[in-house]
Amino acid sequence: MDQTSMSTAQLEALTYPEIVANTLDDQGLARRCPLDNGRHEGIPAFDLGDLDKLPLELLSKALVQIDLRSLTDLRRVNQRAMEVVDSIMQYQVIVAHAPNSLRGILAIGTGQWITCQKLYDQLCIADCDHCGAFGGYLYLVTCKRVCFFCFSQVPDYLPLPPSDALQRFGLDRRIPKSVPRFRSIPGCYTREETDIRTRLTLVDSACARQAGIALHGSVSAMEQHATDVASMRRLAYAAKRMLKAEGALIPTPHRPPPAKAYDGRETNPRRFLAIVRAPWLDLRTRSLEWGFHCLSCLYMDDPWQWTAKFTAETFHGHFEECGKKMEVGDCPMRRQYVGWLEYMGLL
Ligand SMILES: [Zn+2]
Ligand SMILES: [Zn+2]
Incomplete structure:
Protein backbone atom coordinates (compact mmCIF):
# COMPACT_ATOMS: atom_id res chain seq x y z
CA MET A 1 0.00 0.00 0.00
CA ASP A 2 1.29 3.44 -0.89
CA GLN A 3 1.68 5.58 2.25
CA THR A 4 -0.25 8.43 0.79
CA SER A 5 -3.13 6.26 -0.36
CA MET A 6 -4.63 5.52 3.05
CA SER A 7 -8.22 6.65 2.87
CA THR A 8 -10.24 8.08 5.73
CA ALA A 9 -12.18 4.80 5.84
CA GLN A 10 -8.98 2.76 6.06
CA LEU A 11 -7.63 5.07 8.74
CA GLU A 12 -10.81 4.60 10.73
CA ALA A 13 -10.57 0.83 10.31
CA LEU A 14 -6.99 0.75 11.64
CA THR A 15 -7.49 3.01 14.63
CA TYR A 16 -9.84 3.80 17.51
CA PRO A 17 -10.53 7.16 19.11
CA GLU A 18 -10.10 6.82 22.85
CA ILE A 19 -9.05 4.64 25.74
CA VAL A 20 -10.91 4.88 29.04
CA LEU A 29 -16.94 18.84 34.88
CA ALA A 30 -19.75 20.41 32.83
CA ARG A 31 -22.12 19.90 35.76
CA ARG A 32 -19.63 20.80 38.48
CA CYS A 33 -18.21 23.86 36.76
CA PRO A 34 -20.63 25.37 34.23
CA LEU A 35 -19.05 28.22 32.29
CA ASP A 36 -22.46 29.82 31.62
CA ASN A 37 -21.31 31.31 28.39
CA GLY A 38 -23.70 33.75 26.84
CA ARG A 39 -25.95 33.80 29.89
CA HIS A 40 -26.28 37.41 30.80
CA GLU A 41 -29.57 37.19 32.72
CA GLY A 42 -29.45 38.27 36.29
CA ILE A 43 -26.10 39.99 35.90
CA PRO A 44 -26.11 43.80 36.16
CA ALA A 45 -25.20 45.70 33.01
CA PHE A 46 -22.93 48.60 34.08
CA ASP A 47 -19.60 49.40 32.48
CA LEU A 48 -15.95 48.74 33.24
CA GLY A 49 -15.18 52.22 34.58
CA ASP A 50 -11.79 53.54 33.47
CA LEU A 51 -11.03 50.28 31.63
CA ASP A 52 -13.75 51.17 29.11
CA LYS A 53 -11.68 54.15 27.99
CA LEU A 54 -9.19 51.72 26.43
CA PRO A 55 -9.80 50.48 22.89
CA LEU A 56 -11.25 46.94 22.99
CA GLU A 57 -8.24 45.55 21.12
CA LEU A 58 -5.83 46.92 23.72
CA LEU A 59 -8.03 45.71 26.57
CA SER A 60 -8.12 42.19 25.09
CA LYS A 61 -4.33 42.15 24.75
CA ALA A 62 -3.97 43.03 28.43
CA LEU A 63 -6.66 40.64 29.68
CA VAL A 64 -5.30 37.63 27.80
CA GLN A 65 -2.13 37.94 29.89
CA ILE A 66 -3.82 37.97 33.29
CA ASP A 67 -4.36 34.76 35.19
CA LEU A 68 -7.47 32.73 34.50
CA ARG A 69 -8.84 33.04 38.01
CA SER A 70 -8.76 36.85 37.83
CA LEU A 71 -10.12 36.76 34.28
CA THR A 72 -13.09 34.58 35.19
CA ASP A 73 -13.71 36.62 38.36
CA LEU A 74 -13.76 39.77 36.23
CA ARG A 75 -16.15 38.12 33.80
CA ARG A 76 -18.71 37.66 36.59
CA VAL A 77 -18.68 41.35 37.61
CA ASN A 78 -21.29 42.60 35.13
CA GLN A 79 -22.59 42.23 31.57
CA ARG A 80 -20.03 44.59 30.10
CA ALA A 81 -17.17 42.62 31.71
CA MET A 82 -18.67 39.40 30.36
CA GLU A 83 -18.90 40.86 26.84
CA VAL A 84 -15.30 42.06 26.97
CA VAL A 85 -13.91 38.72 28.21
CA ASP A 86 -16.08 36.78 25.74
CA SER A 87 -14.66 38.90 22.91
CA ILE A 88 -11.07 37.73 23.57
CA MET A 89 -10.19 35.45 20.66
CA GLN A 90 -8.14 33.03 22.79
CA TYR A 91 -10.95 32.75 25.37
CA GLN A 92 -13.48 32.06 22.62
CA VAL A 93 -11.33 29.25 21.18
CA ILE A 94 -10.82 27.65 24.60
CA VAL A 95 -14.53 27.75 25.47
CA ALA A 96 -15.60 26.51 22.03
CA HIS A 97 -13.10 23.67 21.59
CA ALA A 98 -11.58 22.75 24.95
CA PHE A 292 -6.35 8.38 17.97
CA HIS A 293 -4.88 5.03 18.92
CA CYS A 294 -3.47 2.28 16.74
CA LEU A 295 -5.46 -0.96 16.62
CA SER A 296 -2.36 -2.97 15.67
CA CYS A 297 -0.63 -1.76 18.85
CA LEU A 298 -3.62 -3.05 20.81
CA TYR A 299 -3.32 -6.48 19.13
CA MET A 300 0.40 -6.51 19.89
CA ASP A 301 -0.53 -6.08 23.56
CA ASP A 302 2.49 -3.88 24.21
CA PRO A 303 1.84 -2.55 27.73
CA TRP A 304 2.64 1.04 26.76
CA GLN A 305 2.66 1.40 23.02
CA TRP A 306 -1.10 1.00 22.83
CA THR A 307 -1.60 4.17 24.88
CA ALA A 308 0.24 6.24 22.23
CA LYS A 309 -1.87 8.64 20.19
CA PHE A 310 -1.29 9.56 16.57
CA THR A 311 -2.49 12.11 14.06
CA ALA A 312 -3.37 11.39 10.44
CA GLU A 313 0.05 12.80 9.61
CA THR A 314 2.07 10.63 12.02
CA PHE A 315 0.04 7.43 11.68
CA HIS A 316 1.20 6.48 8.17
CA GLY A 317 4.82 6.20 9.30
CA HIS A 318 3.83 4.34 12.46
CA PHE A 319 1.74 1.76 10.57
CA GLU A 320 4.73 0.94 8.35
CA GLU A 321 6.65 -0.09 11.48
CA CYS A 322 3.78 -1.53 13.48
CA GLY A 323 0.88 -3.02 11.49
CA LYS A 324 2.97 -4.08 8.53
CA LYS A 325 5.60 -5.76 10.69
CA MET A 326 3.26 -7.37 13.18
CA GLU A 327 4.58 -10.66 14.50
CA VAL A 328 1.67 -13.05 14.51
CA GLY A 329 3.34 -15.82 16.52
CA ASP A 330 0.85 -18.44 17.62
CA CYS A 331 -1.84 -15.93 18.55
CA PRO A 332 -5.06 -16.78 16.65
CA MET A 333 -6.46 -13.27 17.21
CA ARG A 334 -3.42 -11.63 15.61
CA ARG A 335 -3.52 -14.15 12.75
CA GLN A 336 -7.15 -13.28 12.14
CA TYR A 337 -6.37 -9.55 12.31
CA VAL A 338 -3.48 -9.81 9.84
CA GLY A 339 -5.73 -11.87 7.54
CA TRP A 340 -8.26 -9.07 7.70
CA LEU A 341 -5.58 -6.45 6.90
CA GLU A 342 -4.57 -8.51 3.84
CA TYR A 343 -8.19 -8.88 2.77
CA MET A 344 -8.64 -5.09 3.06
CA GLY A 345 -5.51 -4.57 0.93
CA LEU A 346 -3.76 -2.79 3.78
CA LEU A 347 -0.60 -4.92 3.78
ZN1 LIG B 1 0.68 0.56 16.19
ZN1 LIG C 1 5.23 12.14 26.34
Whole structure:
Protein backbone atom coordinates (compact mmCIF):
# COMPACT_ATOMS: atom_id res chain seq x y z
CA MET A 1 0.00 0.00 0.00
CA ASP A 2 1.29 3.44 -0.89
CA GLN A 3 1.68 5.58 2.25
CA THR A 4 -0.25 8.43 0.79
CA SER A 5 -3.13 6.26 -0.36
CA MET A 6 -4.63 5.52 3.05
CA SER A 7 -8.22 6.65 2.87
CA THR A 8 -10.24 8.08 5.73
CA ALA A 9 -12.18 4.80 5.84
CA GLN A 10 -8.98 2.76 6.06
CA LEU A 11 -7.63 5.07 8.74
CA GLU A 12 -10.81 4.60 10.73
CA ALA A 13 -10.57 0.83 10.31
CA LEU A 14 -6.99 0.75 11.64
CA THR A 15 -7.49 3.01 14.63
CA TYR A 16 -9.84 3.80 17.51
CA PRO A 17 -10.53 7.16 19.11
CA GLU A 18 -10.10 6.82 22.85
CA ILE A 19 -9.05 4.64 25.74
CA VAL A 20 -10.91 4.88 29.04
CA ALA A 21 -8.44 6.80 31.14
CA ASN A 22 -10.66 8.16 33.95
CA THR A 23 -9.00 11.53 34.15
CA LEU A 24 -10.35 14.81 35.56
CA ASP A 25 -12.56 15.42 32.51
CA ASP A 26 -14.39 12.15 33.22
CA GLN A 27 -15.68 13.55 36.53
CA GLY A 28 -18.72 15.49 35.26
CA LEU A 29 -16.94 18.84 34.88
CA ALA A 30 -19.75 20.41 32.83
CA ARG A 31 -22.12 19.90 35.76
CA ARG A 32 -19.63 20.80 38.48
CA CYS A 33 -18.21 23.86 36.76
CA PRO A 34 -20.63 25.37 34.23
CA LEU A 35 -19.05 28.22 32.29
CA ASP A 36 -22.46 29.82 31.62
CA ASN A 37 -21.31 31.31 28.39
CA GLY A 38 -23.70 33.75 26.84
CA ARG A 39 -25.95 33.80 29.89
CA HIS A 40 -26.28 37.41 30.80
CA GLU A 41 -29.57 37.19 32.72
CA GLY A 42 -29.45 38.27 36.29
CA ILE A 43 -26.10 39.99 35.90
CA PRO A 44 -26.11 43.80 36.16
CA ALA A 45 -25.20 45.70 33.01
CA PHE A 46 -22.93 48.60 34.08
CA ASP A 47 -19.60 49.40 32.48
CA LEU A 48 -15.95 48.74 33.24
CA GLY A 49 -15.18 52.22 34.58
CA ASP A 50 -11.79 53.54 33.47
CA LEU A 51 -11.03 50.28 31.63
CA ASP A 52 -13.75 51.17 29.11
CA LYS A 53 -11.68 54.15 27.99
CA LEU A 54 -9.19 51.72 26.43
CA PRO A 55 -9.80 50.48 22.89
CA LEU A 56 -11.25 46.94 22.99
CA GLU A 57 -8.24 45.55 21.12
CA LEU A 58 -5.83 46.92 23.72
CA LEU A 59 -8.03 45.71 26.57
CA SER A 60 -8.12 42.19 25.09
CA LYS A 61 -4.33 42.15 24.75
CA ALA A 62 -3.97 43.03 28.43
CA LEU A 63 -6.66 40.64 29.68
CA VAL A 64 -5.30 37.63 27.80
CA GLN A 65 -2.13 37.94 29.89
CA ILE A 66 -3.82 37.97 33.29
CA ASP A 67 -4.36 34.76 35.19
CA LEU A 68 -7.47 32.73 34.50
CA ARG A 69 -8.84 33.04 38.01
CA SER A 70 -8.76 36.85 37.83
CA LEU A 71 -10.12 36.76 34.28
CA THR A 72 -13.09 34.58 35.19
CA ASP A 73 -13.71 36.62 38.36
CA LEU A 74 -13.76 39.77 36.23
CA ARG A 75 -16.15 38.12 33.80
CA ARG A 76 -18.71 37.66 36.59
CA VAL A 77 -18.68 41.35 37.61
CA ASN A 78 -21.29 42.60 35.13
CA GLN A 79 -22.59 42.23 31.57
CA ARG A 80 -20.03 44.59 30.10
CA ALA A 81 -17.17 42.62 31.71
CA MET A 82 -18.67 39.40 30.36
CA GLU A 83 -18.90 40.86 26.84
CA VAL A 84 -15.30 42.06 26.97
CA VAL A 85 -13.91 38.72 28.21
CA ASP A 86 -16.08 36.78 25.74
CA SER A 87 -14.66 38.90 22.91
CA ILE A 88 -11.07 37.73 23.57
CA MET A 89 -10.19 35.45 20.66
CA GLN A 90 -8.14 33.03 22.79
CA TYR A 91 -10.95 32.75 25.37
CA GLN A 92 -13.48 32.06 22.62
CA VAL A 93 -11.33 29.25 21.18
CA ILE A 94 -10.82 27.65 24.60
CA VAL A 95 -14.53 27.75 25.47
CA ALA A 96 -15.60 26.51 22.03
CA HIS A 97 -13.10 23.67 21.59
CA ALA A 98 -11.58 22.75 24.95
CA PRO A 99 -14.06 23.87 27.63
CA ASN A 100 -13.04 21.04 29.96
CA SER A 101 -9.51 22.42 30.17
CA LEU A 102 -10.88 25.70 31.54
CA ARG A 103 -13.45 23.92 33.71
CA GLY A 104 -10.73 21.64 35.08
CA ILE A 105 -8.44 24.57 35.92
CA LEU A 106 -11.26 26.40 37.72
CA ALA A 107 -12.48 23.23 39.47
CA ILE A 108 -9.08 22.33 40.98
CA GLY A 109 -8.06 25.95 41.53
CA THR A 110 -4.88 26.34 39.46
CA GLY A 111 -6.19 29.41 37.59
CA GLN A 112 -3.95 31.81 39.46
CA TRP A 113 -0.84 30.25 37.87
CA ILE A 114 -2.13 30.03 34.29
CA THR A 115 -2.98 32.84 31.86
CA CYS A 116 -5.54 32.63 29.08
CA GLN A 117 -2.68 33.00 26.58
CA LYS A 118 -0.75 30.10 28.13
CA LEU A 119 -3.73 27.76 27.90
CA TYR A 120 -4.41 28.83 24.32
CA ASP A 121 -0.73 28.32 23.40
CA GLN A 122 -0.84 24.77 24.78
CA LEU A 123 -3.89 24.01 22.62
CA CYS A 124 -1.88 25.11 19.58
CA ILE A 125 1.01 22.73 20.37
CA ALA A 126 0.70 19.09 19.29
CA ASP A 127 3.67 17.54 21.04
CA CYS A 128 4.07 16.20 24.55
CA ASP A 129 6.21 18.62 26.56
CA HIS A 130 8.34 15.75 27.84
CA CYS A 131 8.86 13.26 25.01
CA GLY A 132 7.78 15.07 21.82
CA ALA A 133 5.21 12.45 20.75
CA PHE A 134 1.64 13.56 20.08
CA GLY A 135 0.21 14.67 23.42
CA GLY A 136 -3.53 14.22 23.72
CA TYR A 137 -3.79 15.55 27.29
CA LEU A 138 -3.10 18.64 29.37
CA TYR A 139 -1.54 18.58 32.82
CA LEU A 140 -3.47 21.41 34.46
CA VAL A 141 -1.21 22.17 37.40
CA THR A 142 1.37 23.94 35.24
CA CYS A 143 -0.60 23.74 31.98
CA LYS A 144 1.62 21.48 29.88
CA ARG A 145 0.69 19.20 27.02
CA VAL A 146 1.49 15.59 27.82
CA CYS A 147 0.99 12.11 26.43
CA PHE A 148 -0.52 9.21 28.41
CA PHE A 149 2.84 7.51 28.78
CA CYS A 150 4.54 10.59 30.28
CA PHE A 151 1.83 11.65 32.71
CA SER A 152 1.67 8.02 33.93
CA GLN A 153 5.43 7.56 34.24
CA VAL A 154 7.38 10.78 34.64
CA PRO A 155 7.97 12.01 38.23
CA ASP A 156 7.25 15.65 37.24
CA TYR A 157 3.58 14.77 36.61
CA LEU A 158 3.01 13.08 39.95
CA PRO A 159 1.64 15.82 42.26
CA LEU A 160 2.73 15.44 45.89
CA PRO A 161 1.07 16.06 49.26
CA PRO A 162 2.72 19.19 50.75
CA SER A 163 4.28 17.15 53.60
CA ASP A 164 5.94 14.81 51.07
CA ALA A 165 7.25 17.76 49.03
CA LEU A 166 8.66 19.44 52.17
CA GLN A 167 10.44 16.24 53.15
CA ARG A 168 11.70 15.20 49.71
CA PHE A 169 12.99 18.60 48.64
CA GLY A 170 14.34 19.85 51.98
CA LEU A 171 11.98 22.81 52.07
CA ASP A 172 11.35 24.65 55.31
CA ARG A 173 7.98 24.62 57.00
CA ARG A 174 6.10 26.09 54.08
CA ILE A 175 5.83 25.38 50.38
CA PRO A 176 6.72 28.67 48.60
CA LYS A 177 3.75 30.53 47.11
CA SER A 178 5.32 30.26 43.66
CA VAL A 179 4.78 26.48 43.68
CA PRO A 180 1.40 25.69 42.08
CA ARG A 181 -0.97 23.65 44.21
CA PHE A 182 -4.51 22.37 43.75
CA ARG A 183 -7.43 20.69 45.45
CA SER A 184 -8.60 17.59 43.68
CA ILE A 185 -12.18 16.72 42.76
CA PRO A 186 -13.56 13.51 44.31
CA GLY A 187 -14.32 10.85 41.74
CA CYS A 188 -13.25 7.68 39.98
CA TYR A 189 -9.74 7.87 38.54
CA THR A 190 -7.25 5.67 36.65
CA ARG A 191 -7.90 2.76 34.33
CA GLU A 192 -8.21 0.62 37.47
CA GLU A 193 -11.15 2.84 38.60
CA THR A 194 -9.78 3.98 41.95
CA ASP A 195 -12.30 5.93 44.04
CA ILE A 196 -10.95 9.14 45.55
CA ARG A 197 -13.62 10.25 47.99
CA THR A 198 -11.98 13.30 49.56
CA ARG A 199 -10.51 16.49 48.15
CA LEU A 200 -6.72 16.19 48.31
CA THR A 201 -4.40 19.20 48.47
CA LEU A 202 -1.39 18.53 46.28
CA VAL A 203 1.55 20.51 44.93
CA ASP A 204 3.41 20.41 41.65
CA SER A 205 6.40 18.15 42.04
CA ALA A 206 8.70 19.80 39.48
CA CYS A 207 8.20 23.32 40.86
CA ALA A 208 8.63 22.13 44.46
CA ARG A 209 11.85 20.39 43.44
CA GLN A 210 13.09 23.57 41.75
CA ALA A 211 12.27 25.52 44.91
CA GLY A 212 14.32 23.01 46.93
CA ILE A 213 17.29 23.27 44.57
CA ALA A 214 17.09 27.09 44.66
CA LEU A 215 17.03 27.01 48.46
CA HIS A 216 20.02 24.67 48.85
CA GLY A 217 22.05 25.62 45.80
CA SER A 218 22.29 22.18 44.16
CA VAL A 219 20.53 18.83 43.86
CA SER A 220 23.15 17.09 46.01
CA ALA A 221 22.96 19.77 48.75
CA MET A 222 19.16 19.50 48.72
CA GLU A 223 19.25 15.71 49.04
CA GLN A 224 21.90 15.87 51.75
CA HIS A 225 19.78 18.36 53.71
CA ALA A 226 16.72 16.09 53.48
CA THR A 227 18.81 13.12 54.75
CA ASP A 228 20.36 15.21 57.55
CA VAL A 229 16.97 16.44 58.78
CA ALA A 230 15.61 12.88 58.91
CA SER A 231 18.70 11.67 60.88
CA MET A 232 18.50 14.59 63.29
CA ARG A 233 14.86 13.85 64.03
CA ARG A 234 15.65 10.22 64.74
CA LEU A 235 18.60 11.15 67.01
CA ALA A 236 16.52 13.74 68.90
CA TYR A 237 13.78 11.16 69.46
CA ALA A 238 16.28 8.55 70.72
CA ALA A 239 17.86 11.09 73.10
CA LYS A 240 14.48 12.19 74.53
CA ARG A 241 13.38 8.61 75.01
CA MET A 242 16.55 7.89 76.95
CA LEU A 243 16.04 10.96 79.16
CA LYS A 244 12.42 10.01 79.76
CA ALA A 245 13.45 6.45 80.70
CA GLU A 246 15.88 7.92 83.21
CA GLY A 247 13.03 9.84 84.83
CA ALA A 248 13.41 13.29 83.29
CA LEU A 249 10.26 15.44 83.61
CA ILE A 250 9.71 15.94 79.90
CA PRO A 251 6.68 15.15 77.73
CA THR A 252 6.60 11.70 76.17
CA PRO A 253 8.47 12.07 72.88
CA HIS A 254 6.65 11.28 69.63
CA ARG A 255 8.34 8.93 67.23
CA PRO A 256 9.15 10.83 64.01
CA PRO A 257 6.98 9.56 61.14
CA PRO A 258 8.90 7.17 58.89
CA ALA A 259 9.87 8.60 55.50
CA LYS A 260 6.98 7.82 53.19
CA ALA A 261 7.86 5.45 50.40
CA TYR A 262 7.72 7.18 47.04
CA ASP A 263 4.78 5.79 45.11
CA GLY A 264 5.71 6.46 41.51
CA ARG A 265 3.40 3.77 40.08
CA GLU A 266 1.72 4.54 36.78
CA THR A 267 -1.55 3.60 38.46
CA ASN A 268 -1.12 6.10 41.29
CA PRO A 269 -4.44 8.03 41.10
CA ARG A 270 -2.68 11.31 41.93
CA ARG A 271 -1.33 11.22 38.38
CA PHE A 272 -4.86 11.48 36.97
CA LEU A 273 -6.34 14.21 39.20
CA ALA A 274 -5.21 17.18 37.11
CA ILE A 275 -5.27 15.66 33.62
CA VAL A 276 -7.82 16.39 30.88
CA ARG A 277 -8.03 15.30 27.26
CA ALA A 278 -7.44 18.25 24.97
CA PRO A 279 -7.50 18.67 21.20
CA TRP A 280 -4.63 20.15 19.23
CA LEU A 281 -5.64 23.24 17.31
CA ASP A 282 -3.70 23.01 14.06
CA LEU A 283 -3.31 26.65 13.04
CA ARG A 284 -2.12 25.72 9.53
CA THR A 285 -5.36 23.98 8.63
CA ARG A 286 -7.59 25.63 11.26
CA SER A 287 -8.72 22.15 12.29
CA LEU A 288 -8.96 20.27 15.58
CA GLU A 289 -7.09 17.02 16.12
CA TRP A 290 -7.85 14.86 19.15
CA GLY A 291 -5.51 12.08 18.09
CA PHE A 292 -6.35 8.38 17.97
CA HIS A 293 -4.88 5.03 18.92
CA CYS A 294 -3.47 2.28 16.74
CA LEU A 295 -5.46 -0.96 16.62
CA SER A 296 -2.36 -2.97 15.67
CA CYS A 297 -0.63 -1.76 18.85
CA LEU A 298 -3.62 -3.05 20.81
CA TYR A 299 -3.32 -6.48 19.13
CA MET A 300 0.40 -6.51 19.89
CA ASP A 301 -0.53 -6.08 23.56
CA ASP A 302 2.49 -3.88 24.21
CA PRO A 303 1.84 -2.55 27.73
CA TRP A 304 2.64 1.04 26.76
CA GLN A 305 2.66 1.40 23.02
CA TRP A 306 -1.10 1.00 22.83
CA THR A 307 -1.60 4.17 24.88
CA ALA A 308 0.24 6.24 22.23
CA LYS A 309 -1.87 8.64 20.19
CA PHE A 310 -1.29 9.56 16.57
CA THR A 311 -2.49 12.11 14.06
CA ALA A 312 -3.37 11.39 10.44
CA GLU A 313 0.05 12.80 9.61
CA THR A 314 2.07 10.63 12.02
CA PHE A 315 0.04 7.43 11.68
CA HIS A 316 1.20 6.48 8.17
CA GLY A 317 4.82 6.20 9.30
CA HIS A 318 3.83 4.34 12.46
CA PHE A 319 1.74 1.76 10.57
CA GLU A 320 4.73 0.94 8.35
CA GLU A 321 6.65 -0.09 11.48
CA CYS A 322 3.78 -1.53 13.48
CA GLY A 323 0.88 -3.02 11.49
CA LYS A 324 2.97 -4.08 8.53
CA LYS A 325 5.60 -5.76 10.69
CA MET A 326 3.26 -7.37 13.18
CA GLU A 327 4.58 -10.66 14.50
CA VAL A 328 1.67 -13.05 14.51
CA GLY A 329 3.34 -15.82 16.52
CA ASP A 330 0.85 -18.44 17.62
CA CYS A 331 -1.84 -15.93 18.55
CA PRO A 332 -5.06 -16.78 16.65
CA MET A 333 -6.46 -13.27 17.21
CA ARG A 334 -3.42 -11.63 15.61
CA ARG A 335 -3.52 -14.15 12.75
CA GLN A 336 -7.15 -13.28 12.14
CA TYR A 337 -6.37 -9.55 12.31
CA VAL A 338 -3.48 -9.81 9.84
CA GLY A 339 -5.73 -11.87 7.54
CA TRP A 340 -8.26 -9.07 7.70
CA LEU A 341 -5.58 -6.45 6.90
CA GLU A 342 -4.57 -8.51 3.84
CA TYR A 343 -8.19 -8.88 2.77
CA MET A 344 -8.64 -5.09 3.06
CA GLY A 345 -5.51 -4.57 0.93
CA LEU A 346 -3.76 -2.79 3.78
CA LEU A 347 -0.60 -4.92 3.78
ZN1 LIG B 1 5.23 12.14 26.34
ZN1 LIG C 1 0.68 0.56 16.19
